[in-house]
Amino acid sequence: MTKPVSERELVLAILLEVLEKGQYSHIVLSRTLEKYQYLEKKERAFITRVTEGTLEHLIEIDYILDYFSKVKVKKMKPVIRGILRSAVYQLKYMDSIPDPAVCNEAVKLAVKKGFANLKGFVNGVLRNVARNLEQVEYPEEERKALSVKYSMPEWILEMWERDMPFSVIEKIAASFQQEIPVTIRCNQEKTSPEQLKAALEAEGVTVEEHPYLPSAFRISGYDYLKNLLCFRKGWFVVQDISSMLAVEAAQVKENDQVLDVCAAPGGKALYLAEKLKGTGMVEARDLTMYKTGLIEENIARTGFQNIKAVCKDAAVLDEETIGSADIVLADLPCSGLGVLGKKTDLKYKVSPAGMKELVLLQRRILHTVQNYVKPGGTLLYSTCTIHKEENEENVHWFLKEHPAFVLEDIRKDLCLELQSSVNEEGWLQLLPGIHDSDGFFIARLRRRQESDKI
Numbered sequence: 524m525t526k527p528v529s530e531r532e533l534v535l536a537i538l539l540e541v542l543e544k545g546q547y548s549h550i551v552l553s554r555t556l557e558k559y560q561y562l563e564k565k566e567r568a569f570i571t572r573v574t575e576g577t578l579e580h581l582i583e584i585d586y587i588l589d590y591f592s593k594v595k596v597k598k599m600k601p602v603i604r605g606i607l608r609s610a611v612y613q614l615k616y617m618d619s620i621p622d623p624a625v626c627n628e629a630v631k632l633a634v635k636k637g638f639a640n641l642k643g644f645v646n647g648v649l650r651n652v653a654r655n656l657e658q659v660e661y662p663e664e665e666r667k668a669l670s671v672k673y674s675m676p677e678w679i680l681e682m683w684e685r686d687m688p689f690s691v692i693e694k695i696a697a698s699f700q701q702e703i704p705v706t707i708r709c710n711q712e713k714t715s716p717e718q719l720k721a722a723l724e725a726e727g728v729t730v731e732e733h734p735y736l737p738s739a740f741r742i743s744g745y746d747y748l749k750n751l752l753c754f755r756k757g758w759f760v761v762q763d764i765s766s767m768l769a770v771e772a773a774q775v776k777e778n779d780q781v782l783d784v785c786a787a788p789g790g791k792a793l794y795l796a797e798k799l800k801g802t803g804m805v806e807a808r809d810l811t812m813y814k815t816g817l818i819e820e821n822i823a824r825t826g827f828q829n830i831k832a833v834c835k836d837a838a839v840l841d842e843e844t845i846g847s848a849d850i851v852l853a854d855l856p857c858s859g860l861g862v863l864g865k866k867t868d869l870k871y872k873v874s875p876a877g878m879k880e881l882v883l884l885q886r887r888i889l890h891t892v893q894n895y896v897k898p899g900g901t902l903l904y905s906t907c908t909i910h911k912e913e914n915e916e917n918v919h920w921f922l923k924e925h926p927a928f929v930l931e932d933i934r935k936d937l938c939l940e941l942q943s944s945v946n947e948e949g950w951l952q953l954l955p956g957i958h959d960s961d962g963f964f965i966a967r968l969r970r971r972q973e974s975d976k977i
């Protein structure tokens with residue numbers, strides 16, 4: 524019996540939503556998998572792999588298609604473009620599927636979608652690709668070659684070239700295509716790192732200690748993370764090491780009043796609560812009820828009492844909060860160029876104009892939330908991007924606008940291995956492929972108090 528919807532048809536539908544209508548892949552993919560829960564595990568894995576793989580390698584795939592097809596990718600009908608793109612991904616990256624099967628399935632899908640008149644074209648292009656894939660001549664010019672090899676838009680590479688040597692950029696681009704192990708942080712309110720490691724191993728999970736922090740591990744070899752007993756008991760949270768380091772740099776002390784102004788889903792806020800050891804309070808704010816709901820879910824699972832979620836816009840001054848916080852964490856919305864390996868389609872969606880707008884939003888939020896920092900208190904600024912304007916240039920702008928603050932050196936809050944990466948001004952820019960983490964920026968600013976000599 525033929526299935527009402529095949530897995531390739533679902534892949535096509537997701538690609539059309541993402542590439543033709545600008546939707547985010549992780550949202551469309553998880554919505555699709557939820558809707559078609561009756562599909563077998565193997566079919567669901569196929570949908571995930573082909574969707575993510577096609578998006579990950581899109582620039583390279585389009586280069587290959589343009590190499591073999593008379594009609595260029597940009598001129599193709601969206602449905603045909605989607606079918607060919609996912610088929611080229613399978614031909615190049617999935618040895619387990621025989622080439623004739625990839626071609627036949629693509630032709631069948633084109634017919635099913637009402638393009639019987641183009642079945643010869645689909646068949647011809649794909650058979651040509653399958654036969655001659657090894658003969659493709661890749662561009663010689665350095666930036667173009669890198670762009671095709673790692674499917675990284677040229678304008679992003681050009682932007683990075685202004686700040687970094689090409690060898691570093693290549694490592695960053697390559698790292699986004701490598702498998703990223705899941706990093707977790709032990710919830711030390713509930714268990715110790717040693718106990719967590721042993722319990723996870725007893726559940727069949729492979730656990731590796733992270734070199735940057737003793738409470739962090741990299742885990743693999745499990746089926747569904749949320750089914751792990753240790754997860755359900757709230758013994759760990761999933762969090763990149765860079766986010767943990769931002770919290771380390773905040774230097775939280777018992778009894779501190781902490782305000783996380785952009786907190787959802789709450790990873791850093793929960794770590795701050797843990798560091799308070801049952802004292803003080805963390806107010807974890809975010810813009811919408813949906814987002815604060817995510818924080819609340821995580822608070823419930825991990826069981827902390829000294830943290831609450833509040834729905835508030837960080838860009839609007841909250842008079843009642845002025846001068847009340849020992850620590851304000853401003854982990855702000857950003858272009859996300861440090862996490863392109865985790866958000867496969869983001870690299871095609873960011874734009875220079877969008878990034879300029881983000882810089883303005885970041886400055887508006889920083890300008891607003893600095894009001895909440897007590898004299899002597901800390902404003903911890905972080906982003907998950909590798910974009911100078913959003914990071915160090917924002918810090919320079921902030922210090923000029925707010926001379927009541929000084930930039931502090933965070934070296935002492937980091938492991939030996941990372942200390943040499945701290946810039947002479949005191950901030951840290953983590954780079955994927957260079958450091959063992961996401962791309963991330965951390966700067967600690969402190970409001971002067973009267974006893975400070977200016």
Ligand SMILES: C[S@@+](CC[C@H](N)C(=O)[O-])C[C@H]1O[C@@H](n2cnc3c(N)ncnc32)[C@H](O)[C@@H]1O
Nearest residue numbers: 785786787788789790791809810836837854856
């Ligand atoms: C980088 S994420 C925060 C991640 C979080 N700190 C964590 O560690 O789990 C940025 C957050 O800022 C929120 N956001 C964006 N604009 C905001 C605004 N004007 N006010 C408050 N939150 C905002 C987004 O909803 C998003 O959850």
